[in-house]
Amino acid sequence: MTVDVILPCLDEAAALPDVLRRVPAGYRAIVVDNGSRDGSPEVAARAGATVVVEPRRGYGAAVDAGLRAADADVVCVLDADGSIDPAGLSTLVGLVTGGSADLAVGRRVPVGRGAWPWHARAGNAVLAALMRRRGLPVRDIGPVRAARRDGLLRLDVRDRAFGYPLELLTRAGLAGWRIVERPVPYRPRAAGTSSKVSGSVRGTLRATRDMARVLW
Secondary structure, eight states, X not given: OOEEEEEEESSOTTTHHHHHHTSOTTEEEEEEESSXXXXXXXXXXXXXXXXXXXXXXXXXXXXXXXXXXXXXXXEEEOOSSSSSOGGGHXXXXXXXXXXXXXXXXXXXXXXXXXXXXXXXXXXXXXXXHHHHHTTOOOSOOOSOEEEEHHHHHHHTOOOOSTTHHHHHHHHHHHTXXXXXXXXXXXXXXXXXXXXXXXXSHHHHHHHHXXXXXXXX
16 A cells, blocks of 8 residues: 655755655655755655645645645655654554544654743643544644545645644544544654744744634
8 A cells, every 4th residue: 555645844954864764665755845945855856755846835735735746545744854753654544544543643742852842832732622622532733644635635624824734623523534643752853953833932823823713
C-alpha cells in the first residue's frame, strides 16, 4: 500500500534531510513549499521528495495543495520541522487502514526542554477543551494526522490559514467520522529552524485567532 505524506514547509531546509530520511519505506513524501527563502525546495528535491510550490501563504493553503497533489488512498500530514518522527506515522495509518478510525490524530507528548512553549500549550488546551464540549474526543489540535484522501476532499475544508486543523476536526465530527488520538513524542524542532506558531506569543495568538474564527 502506498501512503502519501504531506509536509507543509516554510524555511525548513535545516530539518528536511533528517525528516525525509525517516519517512517510512513505501511512503511518498510531498513537500509543499509555501514561500521558503532558504532553499527548502531544492533540499527536498535532492532528498527524493516530490516538491509542490504553493504561492498562497498559509498552513491550510499548503495542506490543501499537498492533498490535491497526492494520489494515494491514505494520506498523512506532518510538520517538516523535525519535532515529530515520521516513523510514528505507521501507527496512525494502521488505525485508518484497519478500520478503527476515519481520522487518526497524533496527540503531542513533549519530550525535552522547550519542546512545547507554555503559550502554545495553553492556546491548544483552550481550543481542545472547546472541541470536547462539542463532543469531539480530542486533547490536541495537533499537526500530525492520517485519513483517506477521498474522504478529506469530501469534507471540503475551506480555511487556508492556521484554522485548517480545527475546521477539519469540526467537519469530521459533523460528518460522523470516528476520530482517534494516539500519543506521539514531540521534541524540540531542528536547530536552524524557527516556529511560525509556537516560536513567539504573537505567533501563538495569531494561530489561536485563526482557529477560534472557525468556531464562531
